[in-house]
Amino acid sequence: MNRGKLMRAALLVLLSTTAALPAQAQEAGAGDSASDDRDEIIVTANRRAENSQDVSGVVQALGADQLRQDGIAELRQLQVAVPGLSIANQEGNVEIFIRGVGSANNTELGDPGAAPHLNGTYIPRPRGLGLMFYDLDRVEVNKGPQGTLYGRNALAGTLNIITAKPRLGEFSGYAQAEIANRSSYGAEGAINIPLGETFALRAAGYYVNRDYGFKNVSTGAPANELKPAGLEENYAGRLSLLWEPSDRLSISIVGDYGKETGTGYPGANIFSAVVGSGLRPDKLNLKHVVYRGLQGDMENELWGVQGKINYDFGSFGAELTGSYRSVDFYQVNASSDGIDYPGRDLSAVQYDNYSGNFWQTKSKSQIYEARLFANDDQRLRWNLGAFYFNEDQAVGYLALADRGYCCYSATEFTMPDVNGESYAFYADGTYDVADRLRFLAGIRYTEEKKSRYGIGGNWALTLGGENFDCCFATRVGTEGFRPALLDRPNFDVSNITTPQGMAQFLIEGIKTPGLRDTLIDQIGAIANGTNPNGTCIDRPDIDNGFVNCPALNPSNTNGGFSYANLTIPGQQSGSSKFNFIDWRFGLEYDLSDNNMLYAKVSTGHKSGGFNDSFNGSPIPETFSPEKLLVYEVGTRNSFDFFGRRAVVNLTGFYYDYSNQVFQDLTCINLDSTQTPPVCNGYSLVNRNIGASRIFGAEAEMRFKLPGNFGLDINAAYLDTKVTRGTVADARAQDFGAGGNSPLISLVGNRLPLASKMNISARLSQWFDAGPGRLDWQVLLNYRSSYFLSQFNEDDIVFLDGTRQSALAAGFPDRQKGYATLNLGIGYTIDNFRLEAWASNFLNEEVSQKALVGSSLNIRFLNDARSYGLRVRVNF
Template sequence: MHRTKLSIVALLLAGTAATPVWAQEEVPQDQSTSPTAEENDARDVDIVVTANRREENLQDVSGVVQAFTGDDLRKSGITELRNLQTAVPGLNIANQEGNIEIFIRGVGSSNNTELGDPGAAPHLNGTYIPRPRGLGLMFYDLERVEVNKGPQGTLYGRNALAGTLNIITAKPRLGEWGGYAQAEYANRNSWAAEGALNIPLGSTFAARVSGYYVDRDYGFRNASPDPQASRLRPAGLEENYAGRLSLLWEPSDRLSLSVVGDYGKETGTGYPGANIFAAVQATGLRPEQLELRDVVYRGQQGVMENELWGVQGRVRYGFDTFAIEATGSYRSVDFFQANASSESIAWPGRDYSAVQFDNFSNNFWQSRSQSQVYEVRATADASQRLRWNLGGFYFKEDQQVGYMAVADRGYCCYSGTEFTMPDVDGESYAFFVDATFDVTDRLRILGGMRYTDERKSRFGIGGNWALTLGGADFACCIGTRLGTEGFRPALLDRPNFDVSGINTPQGQAQFLIEGIRTPGARDTLIQQIGAIASGANPLGTCFTRPDIDNGFVTCPTNTNGGFSYANLTIPEQQVGSAAFNFFDYRAGVEFDVTDDNMVYAKVSTGHKSGGFNDSFNNSPIPEEFRPENLTVFEIGSRNSFRAFGRRAVFNVTGFYYDYQDQVFQDLTCINLDETQAPPVCNGYSLVNRNIGASRIYGLEAETRLQLPGNFGLDLNFAYLDTEITEGVVADARAQDFDAGGESPLISLAGNRLPLASRVNLSAKLSQWFDIGEGRFDWQALFNYRSSFFLSQFNEDDIVFLDGTRQTALEAGFPDRQQGFTTLNLGVGYTLGRYRLEAWAANFTDQQASLKALVGSSLNIRFLNDAQTYGVRARVNF
């Protein structure tokens, strides 16, 4: 009954709901009077997109595509990629430790290691970007941004399972001098500058130079009462800058050549989440009742650096009835982050007396990527009865990836985990064809198919660092400090990654020491095992001090200054490879009821790449997982009409998703003791497995109205019903380390997909009017998003191995984000070439979790941006 009621509400709202924040160009410099209705019609309705890999009017595209000009995004307070979701129902964008994660209609991927791939494909000027770290550095001097919903496997290929996000930068204009410069200041001591210059170099050649700078923070607060830790800068502080050079040469109507080069750098304190597990357990409060931005920091200062650059070229030659286009791109990413480590968040009445602030346990990330993307396409002219795309695609990526978690103050047997891969290769090629055929003047059929072949491989190390160091009378154990002030791991700068022949204590000690680039000021590891590495003493060098002696352990007296025993563990060799192929297609029909009304129906598919997992001692050949696949059935109608004497738009789409071979994380045994009957597992680790399936159905409706009094009203409504239909996984929330890490099994069937709200509504109300010699305008962008879950567990009760039961809240694992609204406001005054703006994003300062990591004693949240407001001055020339 509940679902039926919501469906009825959705259909009723469809009559008045839903469009993107539509494009509105800047007021021409010499215009101070109101535009005519015809001018507004052309400006507001004729929006060009490239969803079908050719330029088309948005209203001629069957499907749901939302497009936004750079000017409109700026006026609506959307100056950061992550905030685009306030204008796009069904879109979720989160930043987990520097990696941009995009979900569309509940479909995406949260695996941002070298073993994973995005589930929604990001593009820059139509060229695929495999690693979306630093994607926000491209969000300036824009022509437009397109969000294409639903699988796009045929036209966009790999990893377009959920859809695509295409950032299209401003192009050079032939024969024109022009550009702009702007500066802004915002709350939280944030400021930014941006500008562009268009330079004509003869009648057939032009260049455009643009740049961007921002210094801002995300609104986190350091709530640590410790005198030293309270001086740490909180997470989310950033200072970014970027530049772009675009060249365009058009010697004739047939030939066009463009080259775009860009460089950007992000610096700051990084993007870690905050663990709310202890706060929920201690207070019994839900996350929305806590201040998630008040973080208790400790240990090292968080730091992040991300340097990226790329170049892409495009050449196009038009024949009489078709054109050939070739594109090529090279992109480099070099990312490093030392997390801004924290104890937890603060909560009312917390007792900090038991908190160990002298704890430098932390996580370090390093990721480098060099990717090449090439594509050749032949495209029929738009005037042809049969309009087709035919082409080939090639992709190659070389990655080098490092991760290290250090467990400072490790008193026994564990000092950290390292996964460092100096050689990670990915390669893919595809062939595709897609066509639209005019059966009659009003009836069209469309179809396409794509074949993709992929290969992946990697070489490196992965596993634990462990030092078990005995004191007098073989007492266990003397602790190890690792990660204190100034510590940096070597990661990709290690001299050696081959551990296959390292089986002596001397070799193991040397390997551990080589993993340290810069020792921490109070680290003990090198001093403790240096003698083992050099061969001076196979039992190392024993010493004690209050932070490593457990309060009672002393050094032995008969070991030449060494420990009573010294057992070392180093990471294992990681070698893996996988190969797979898949086939995508689409087919559909479009019918023009009138010149302004189209109905359509189509089916299309998409895939996300498969891969392999970590390898373990008991399974040197890693377990593989297959590509995920998604099929969508879609019907809809796109309509233009006259309302209040002006053109208006109403579009509606219904869809059904069949999601198969869905990957969920599961636990696998990594240390099986087969000497016992039955065999006993003494260790588990997470792996990716194709153990799920889901179905999704929904409805989206959009409308845009130009009302009397120069008002504009844009509405976009989405209703989404998701259900996991199969999938049994280990419940990592109930992992029992006394049982070797085993967890009870739980069925996910009947649960909703994470990050998928049932109801989402965005509404934009705008108005302009003339004041004196200039024009004043204002706009308000409202977004409502109903509740959603942050993990596949959907706050199910936890049943432990011993049969006891707890609610998710009692156990510290609430993962439901309650419904919330956000409001963006903007006002501006344009006088000739000059414009002054004020804006507020997230005006009511709503606090919402957009991503969570849920596992044993972990409930880590990644949040939306806090309230931002400021002023901006701009001059066009």
């Protein structure tokens, strides 16, 4: 039995066992949050457990019950409850933005801009982060730079997933099952077992089978049988151990395993639909996709171990943590010919087209941290720590073109050896100057180095016909094709200069040939040395209509092409080293026991990274860290309202964002033999050419009202503006001029994904009904319009001076404002609970991320409306 089947079997045994156990104790954290009378929300923003009202800054925490009742079943849905938060998933990369700050570069070339954590430990590659979204204690979102205490890549803030911990002396657990629309279903359970007075074990499992609502509208066979993107079958398990042999010593170990499978993460190219219909995206159905060629396929296997030792020396404590994580991701993008639109003739689509993209990522990371800290009863509550991080990656990417007119070209970037290493030292403290006045300060020094080695560039074949006519097409990627990527036998191309060597290298890039591929048949004779011009094949699907195989003659006795020009990827290698210092200073003043004012200044950095390079190109090998300087003032207040505790918190902030990275087109093939030199090719690169400013305000209000009503309101206002940045406009790329593009200034534009207004309001109530308790809640989120790219839908001015609107050119990138509504109702009798829920009840179709380039406007969308029933048993 393979590991996946074993995990599924173990999960089913766990769930069936927990469901059958008697109700002995109420599972803490699994009850009815609508009736919860606790005033405190505990957070760990300052690396110690505190009431959120005692923290200077904005940190939102959502408990497991609240998430479940809000209809937040997966990571991306967090943004409906946390204003200013944006989460998208592009081909498995989870991209987190907070207050308009983040990073879309989460491949080996870069790092996240908002740092994800699991139980306080940094997660370097957030692929599959949603697999950890079960048996939770809470999720914390820290807004603003957390460079001092959380360090690495906490430029925008942190997202910390905190799992449920074992409980000493308690036998408890829960089991739940749910069904939902679109044939979705899932199960989850946990069991807490005490093993003596000082040791406890907690085992948890999770399974879900769901569909994100994409539809295949292809009419031609066999494409109409393809499964759409967004189908998922995921399962995971976690084992947590806790040993507390004394009041001073605590040791915990958490091990987890998870696997994602399905048809890949949803994305749809809307370019042709916008050009063909003249309609804005909000007037089109972005989930009606014209699939063809490759079947989307995704498999992501993750596992990890975390350990923590905590010892209390009396006036201070010590903590040692270590973590090892492994990610093994593979995806075949679901290939499409765009989306359907009014007036489109789907019967005219070339469904026999296997152009597509393949992704492979392997990551193994180790993180260690040693921390000394003063206990909370000290006048100076300090932290001293050292942090070490090491990650080894191996990544592969192959983009195939099919059914081309001639001159075959594909693109491969495969890096078998990518290493990142970082260490840091930090000190942070809060000092009680007087009974009501506190001073806080912190500093952190970080040093990083990165290196990578591999190949990158084009596969290219130019194969001549009769009379040296240009030229025959090549097919690669048809049914059954799989690329070699990281399984290539060789990545050293420095000495490959002959056509035979190039042909061998291209063929080595194929692990399994496609059923109707022609590349090996065409150049195999070059690779084995039997014919330097290969083997000419004249087949209808590779014939452009006027090119014929050369007739056999004395100069062409073996049926080869009249000429065969081959191009292979070039060598990619490089290293970089960065260091930076983060710091924070601030004051906190208590107006009373329930009212606090604060002001602070803090910084954060995001790591630098690499650019793909090409032989002889002037592309900069690396880009430098980004920096954020933030000024923040606020007040946190709690008071009696209708005889009940209420909370009103206000915060204002100003961001100075410098050394900002924007994507820019840069020459990759400069012909210096001409005067003046002429560029014959361009590529997108990352450059530190930008700066922005952000100011805004946030409000958090929590009220408990008569009649057991509760009202929570969170609101964020953002005003973002680019203050420096000029780039080449990738939307106007002119391939007649070698791929050159006009320059465009981004000054005055808003940052992508930054809504000016974002409000989340939750109304809830509970009351006794018969033998149990009924509760309901409504979560409404409004988000004003935002842009999906740095271009802000500016007009396009082409190289010849002509002007076109972004809409007419196929590049609208403004997501209009929208409201989402989540609903929940539940009934609890003793340890049994029945819930009904609905997410995105209004069925808003929202673009959460866009890729914009020449003839490319790919949207990654939110989940369609989902609703279902859930049964839960606590014991």
